[in-house]
Amino acid sequence: MTQLAIAAEAFHFLRPAWLVLLPAVLLLWWRIRRGSARRDIAGEGIAPHLRAALTLGDTGRGRIQPIDAAAAAMILLLLGAAGPTWSRMPDPQAAEAAPVAVVMAVTSSMEGADIAPSRLERARQKTRDFLDRRGGARTGLIAYAGSAHAVVPMTADTGIMVPYLAGLSSQIMPRPGNDAGAALALAGDLLAPEGAGAILLITDAVDPADVAAIEAAPMPVAVLAMLPEGTRDRGIDDLSVPVVQVTPDDADIARLDRRLNAAWRAALLENTDQPWEDRGPWLAWPAAVLLMLWFRRGWTMRWAVLALGLAAAPDARAEGIADWFWTPDQQGQRAMDRKDFEDAAGDFADPLLRGYALYRDGQYAEAIEILDRVETAQAAMIQGISQIRARGYRDAVAAFETALARDPDYPGAAENLQTARDIVTYIEDVQDASGTEDDTEMTADEVAFDNEENRGDETRQEVPRDGEGEGPLSADQWMSGVETETADFLRQRFALEAAAGPRDAAQDPDAAQAPDGTEAPPPPAPGDSP
Template sequence: MDLLNHLPDLHFLRPELLALLVLLPLLIWLLRKGVTRDNSWSQHINPTLLQAMQGKQNVARKKRTRTGLLLTSLALLLIAAAGPSWIEKPQPATQRSDNMVVIMDLSLSMLSEDTPPSRLVRAKQKIVDLLSMRKEGSTALIAFSGDSFVVTPLTDDMRTIESNLAALEPLIMPVIGSRPDLGVDQAKDLLAKTGSSTGRIVLVTDGVAPHQIDRITDMLTSTEFELNIIAVGTEEGGPIKLPDNRGYLKDGGSVVIAKTELAPLRALAIENRGVFSELALNDSDLEAINAAGTLLSSEHQQNALRGEFDQWEDMGFLFLVLALPLCLLAYRQGGLLILLIFISPQQADAFEFSDLWLTPDQQAQRQVQQGNYDIAAQLYTSPRHKADALYRSGNYEQAAELYSQFEDAENLYNLGNARARAGQLPEALEAYERSLEKAPLNEQALANKAIIERMLEEQEQAGGPPSEQSEGQDSQQSSETNSDQQSQQQQSQQQGQSSEDTNSQESGQRSSQEQDENQQDQAQQSTSNTTDNTAQSEDEAQHSQAMPESTSDIEQMNQQAQQSQGGSENSDPSAKKAESLADTNLTPEQRKALEEPTPTENQSMAIEESLSSEEQRSYEQWMRRVPDDPSGLLRRKFEQQARERSREHYSEEPLW
């Protein structure tokens, strides 16, 4: 009944294919001509005898039945291909590609407390609310002060953005100031790389200078990107409170009052196809800028009302379902057996029960956890993991061949380790230098490069034939890099001997040995604690020294930053770091750096699980010494990007 109601709407999406139905009568005539014109045994055998031989069946009637089924199925297939349709269904008005870039102001004025607890805290809370509303599309986060930096590129993982957001504060920025125009320029580049002509920029700031408004407008004139602005702060303003109770920011001895001018921000947003909103306690400001991206533009809404986005549904599959049984009835048994000739059998492979549940890489990972590195090297399909397994099994030359296939800094570092362990010191030095060209701040590569340089210098001073030098390389390297392992083996041997001779030793000697060991452990723990406290005190001292208290301090810090950026272009940081390391005594940790390649995340977990209880305690002690400082990581990331840009900073730009 439903189909009868839609019969007036029946039409074909591809009606030109119905013209092929004209050829069906011609096909019927050709088939009938073939039936009546019989050149088979019927011309030579008596019809009665022929019927008896064929099971008393009428061959002509059988052929006519098969012909009728074939023609009916062909007609249904042509109708299905023509696209019959009688149901109209609405389609999505636009393809959802809602890309948004959030720009956060990290100038010193964000430390003002006119919107308690502070502008910075309120801005972070608002961005967190914005991220929670984003259910579709990609989002990026940019932070700016005196320069602009991408904190998180376009992604749909809002948790990553939120975790980076918590570490943002004005004092981690390498250049202090207020350059929202640089942030908008970076946001425009991020949106342009997506290939979409539309995108939205959300600027969370407390002010834009007049000359920067003109720059931003010129940037966005040739694009269709929207600039939405959320203003933080009040027009009355407030003083800029410095952290650690260091008072307020001063300019010429007077306290700076940071005011938020709303009128220029409102005009900037409207001029660039956006919406202006003041920071609110509820979600009204986010709803005003359509943070969730659920609303369509007015043009798309009008098109939807006119029905321009409705589409007729192709119902040809129903006729296809009807045609398939008829094709099966008209099927002649044995007609498709010829296709088996062209089907090549699959190659038989060796099969194990573990192949049902684990991939070769997963099986190799289990062998790594068990310490069977030779077997793991045979199972791994990834060249990188195979090289790591070969390295751990002692096949350094084969591992070096696989590492040489890669050109990234990490694998070049591992290539240097493998060549060093194989006794190829000049080649190892070259690999470390190539790795440092791509990652100049890799301290492990710098330390290993210093080790190789010192060994080569000692060989040059000692002299001797090349064969003796190569042997000396192996022995010297093994003596330096395996010092920790030898000491551990000696300790284990001593413990074994002591355990064998416990019956002949006196209890006083055993107690004295235990007391000596406990004293050594306590000394190591106190040393690690003092180093931790020293490192923390040094970080706090550097942090307090970098704290500006006046505008003159800000200008001096920016000049120093610009001089360091300019000097970094003409200097080789890796060479300087290597020279400084070569002049100092190498620690056991630096010597041990040559023993293991850089592990991946899964391998590091496997290594940690394979350690003994004593090694795990030592590992945990070292891990506790690594400071949990996400702000420091972002600070170093921003400093490196600032050095690569070496951008000039003009005196007319605002400092807060």
């Protein structure tokens, strides 16, 4: 079911009692329209050319009259007062897109080069495009061949998937085969704690024996078929779930994203805790335009002069049509709704909204600096999450403590504070065991770490200055010095899991988790009270 069909099914009026006035408006329009029509003048004994000369207004009987515009405006206002709606109010604590488990086939057939550069490489590219489009929604990654393995658990920090995607190849899979059924079962386990979600299956072939398992999956499934044009697969052809053929552009990803989110939107409509969103104010704009057109004759010239006057006004701030209708904060919110966080940060005037947009865009240092101007618990909460993303864990502890000091009951602050403290404790325990300090706050000239808890050994590392030795290593040099490749790590992990037998990846205590368990709540929309 498409989003349009879901909206049509959910459409109703919040205040339908206003609709009883519609027949009265239609009756009034009919009476006035009928009364304005002139009776035909008797033509007996009058020459046709004289009759036409003596008849006034007869040629305008079929034209649009002022009462038509007035009646249309009244009907629009009545419909707006009735409160049309087809969606719930967005929940600021909920994800903006459906949680999705990406299930990718990593089989020998996926190494085929009939889709350049290869089916598997194109699948990795499509997965990265899909993650970029989702804007930080919770996503997990599963790889399968003869066995299925959770590569990355469900997380909102989808950037950590990129190096794991690069390490996927058929050589790292412990068993050959194409067991999509086991992969779908594992995806269901990953999504179970989310409460709802969807599964994206990326494959070039489906065993006919797995068709029933795919169609009986506990979550909605969509398939991205990694097959060149004209190539068919019996198992994929037998599927009744949505199947999208891979395309050179991102049209396939856009279709998949719409289909997967459609089921999520339908589930959100069943959430009775969220009120319905009143769309009635939208109808006030066309009603106002109709009333202005109906006001008096000659309106075309009057509005043209007014438009020229607005364009020529020396003190006008408007730099575009959008500035005539929306404030900077409203324009920023529109950009946020499009997930264009960089433009939103440039549009917002409110520092809280601008700081949150910078945080969503990944500009954590800038977000922390802007939010220093706002003395609210919400600002401190977003600062703390930004500090964790920037690996400033001790500063994150201070930010969450500030949030609790400003509002002891602020949602999620206590949990995030405990998470940040656990991370700091873990780092200090590792330092105690290794006799080294944390190296996450390195400067260009030397590395020196604060030792607030008097734990571990004080360590000071001199870094050669320009002209002294080889200088600091670049990021590429650091990565080239790492002996263990991602593919080697995944090969060893998958082999151990295959030897141990099927496991519940959602309950696996060894599965890697993102350091921040909760997301910073978004700030209120422009015009709402905090």
